Amino acid sequence: MLGIFDDLAAGNLAGVTESLARDVIYENPAGEQYAALPDSGVWRGREAVVEAFRRRAQLVDVLELQQRDVVAEGDRALVVTYQRIRHLLTGAEAGYEASALLSLDDEGLVRYWRVLSESAAEADVFDSDLDERLLAAVRAGDSREVGALLRRGADPNHRETATGLTTLQTAAGLGEATVVAALVAAGGDVHSADSRAGGTALHKAVQRGDLRTIRVLVEAGAFVDAVAPTTGHTPLMDALWYKWPDVVAYLLERNAGLGLHTHYGFSLREHFEYELNVNTRGKDKLLVAEQLLQTRTREDERAAGEQRLMAAVTEGDQAAVRGLLASGAAVDERFPVLNGFNDLHTPLLVASRDGHTEIVRLLLDAGADVNATEPTFGAVPLHKAVYNGHADITRILVERPGIDLDFQGATNGYSPLHDALWHGYEECARVLMAAGARTDLVGHDGKTPLDVATESFGAEHPLVRELAALG
Template sequence: MTLPTLHQLITQGDLDGFTQALQDGADPNQLDSVMGNAPLHIAAQRSETAFVKTLLEHGAFINLQVPKHGVTPLMVAVWHRKPAVVECLLADKYINVEISSHFGLKAQQLIDFGAADDDRFGQQQAEQIRALFEQHHKQQLKQQATMEAFNIVTAASSSDQEKAARLRALSQQQTLNATSPVTSSGNDEHTAVMVAARDGLVASLRQLMDLGGDQQIPDHYMKAIPLHKAAYNGHAAVIELLADYPGFQETLNAQGPNNGYTPLHDAIWHGHLKAAQALIEAGADIELRAYDGTTPLELAKQYQYQEIAELLGSNK
């Protein structure tokens, strides 16, 4: 098996050549053709962190799973008992410790793999790694606790009006536009504004925007902005509300990097006539093409949404 260039440079310990290759345009996420390991999976096996840090600086996907077995770089570092690398990966804001491999185990569940009970050094390494995961968990809880606005809008037991009242009484607003940690919660890297727009919490969203909410901050999963979420879920009232605040024009025709859909595409995708109408009336571009090659009108015809197609046709 011939490894790709970056993989080879890591195995050779050639950091200078490795860094130069990345600067010259080598793909930090290239997979080998046999297992599907990315350079970061190989780097995570080493005891030092230089290759890992360099890859992350050049855009390596920290949570990339090997196609064969679903192992992430963090899992590799834990499995190979590399505390320094585990610490480095856990310090990254995008690390996701909740990912499961194809054989059903998360990174933390691999701590005790390999080291025998009488392996003193191995057990010491395992304890180091276990402590790092505990520290990471505590830091996430601490971060989450400070996000007052986010915690208010995600409270399942409160109505929209109750949430809006609590938002008006916020004790501090420093974390108003903070993004939630990556925990596989469904709210990863969401702001309070994102959650309110997604869930159609009009009263809460109005209060957030009056306090200085930012509607241009994307989420973790799709790098979508609040307007995408509102359109996707058919919340026409949310769209109309956001149109009255700064940042709306900057996001009105934003194309998501996952599929190239604009908010208008997202509204049409699921047949939300009123949401599509709100976006069109706000001046959405009806000619932009998504990655699948469709304009909004073509997408409406593809999914046989006749009313939306007629609406778009009359606005051409």
């Protein structure tokens, strides 16, 4: 009876078959924790059981199989074995003990085989190719299998060597919106770039032209103006290039920039003109996209022209600002995206940056958001003020209720105190310290305010010593 284990160890399925009764039942633990095992569940009949063993043999090589203990009683036996297996694709190995209950029929053939215990180490070996199987399921568009593999720990950010793409980027390029949503929900990184051209998942989805997938990625936080480091292409440039006017329309609605350049010398508009000239097919789609670009340009010009409050702030015209606020101008209205210095800034951000002290007071008194952030550097008005050495504006801002003294910018993780010290503005730094700004925050470069101050002023400067004393 126990020779069947020798046949299994040798991969001799013919020998295994000869040891099985025609109506044999093979029962292996089932359920989510055993989903990786190709022979889990109940298998009925000789052919089915041999198929279960064949599936297992396709994935792992049995390096060692020993019978550790046998307890027999009549036609039944409890067998304890030690097995060592290796995954044929990944090379992952594990050794473990397993026990099984076997019973024989009158001819001495195995009629019932029940595995009593499975090892977590064994399941880990079979799961060692999860990432490869996830990629295969993505390419097959099998959303159910994708979900099952993600629940078992497959990595949506696994990078395929041959393509340089993560699994999420592959799904995006295939236009599988449901699959992309599942990958994002499981931690897929919408900001990661492929290792060959530097495109993001959004670039890949745009190239495919699937608007549903594009929406999933943008709503998950993908940067609309992400730039591929090889070409300089943004998703909008790719949408124009691949002739997807509906995608162009959507990206323009999401404030995609028009004033950007490729890395090979073309502006976006020049790149588009080139495409118009060299394409002999699909020009009708390009012409639709051209109309969309022209409409967006006119809308930007109109929006900028209607921003009378921002214009007055930029000019430093206190009287005009006062009058516009009195007439109900939107105090936190954002400037349109023109790929300029004021893109998506509020008037307070600009006034704080440009040193318009009295205008800052007027805007704050009118209810301006003292913690408004701009998307270019991820800075707040306090960053703008101290970065440019405006100590009077710094004093005004730190006294406002609800001010966040310690907001860390998205670009470098610097707080306003970091910025003041970085640019050597001692007075601004002292205003912040007196207001209670934290001195222990760390920027993305690992530097505290003390580190920055030491570099800017030297170790013996009184301000540096004060910071050191604060710990």
